[in-house]
């Protein structure tokens with residue numbers, strides 16, 4: 001897979017060189033989508049916290065990290081009340097990139113019961129780590145994939161470990177970076193721009209849940225995602241500039 005490796009290498013190199021060179025161009029606009037809603041808050045963590053709250057925290061940290069790099073952002077589903085999955089990309093047709101923030105869980109049959117603060121909860125300590133998803137129905141699969149690899153590479157370089165839990169059901173685009181196909185994810189195939197879904201970690205894992213709740217951990221993770229995105233988006237703006245000449 002020399003081509004894939006080269007693309008990631010180019011994207012990473014561009015994080016430094018091309019971002020600086022393209023400083024006069026309009027900054028890219030990234031839509032950061034907070035997965036789930038108040039009415040359907042997603043999985044419940046090992047200690048009883050809804051996924052929506054984890055998604056909210058990491059999405060806000062990502063917005064901050066992107067803006068620190070001069071990338072414009074628009075938050076999707078900021079109030080947790082968005083009406084549908086299709087409305088998420090429909091609200092941001094003008095964005096250059098769409099990233100949906102989620103946290104992973106495990107199947108009901110894999111869970112064990114335990115008591116936490118006097119409440120009955122469930123956990124699974126087998127699986128932990130992040131993973132990424134693209135849809136082959138997205139109109140810009142090439143950039144979606146490049147950004148997935150670029151983010152995955154940055155995260156692993158910083159010590160974040162991906163999960164292969166989802167390889168049991170979802171085919172790989174790139175095994176090394178835990179980047180999967182998930183063709184029928186509405187937010188990805190209805191997006192008018194390149195799009196990714198990011199699962200930050202497994203909230204049913206008791207140790208990983210504590211990390212995912214930690215603001216410094218969130219900031220570190222957001223920083224690596226933002227660096228990866230800046231890298232792949234700067235590669236694209238270089239292509240656009242070259243095409244326009």
Ligand SMILES: [Zn+2]
Nearest residue numbers: 035042102103
């Ligand atoms: Zn989710």
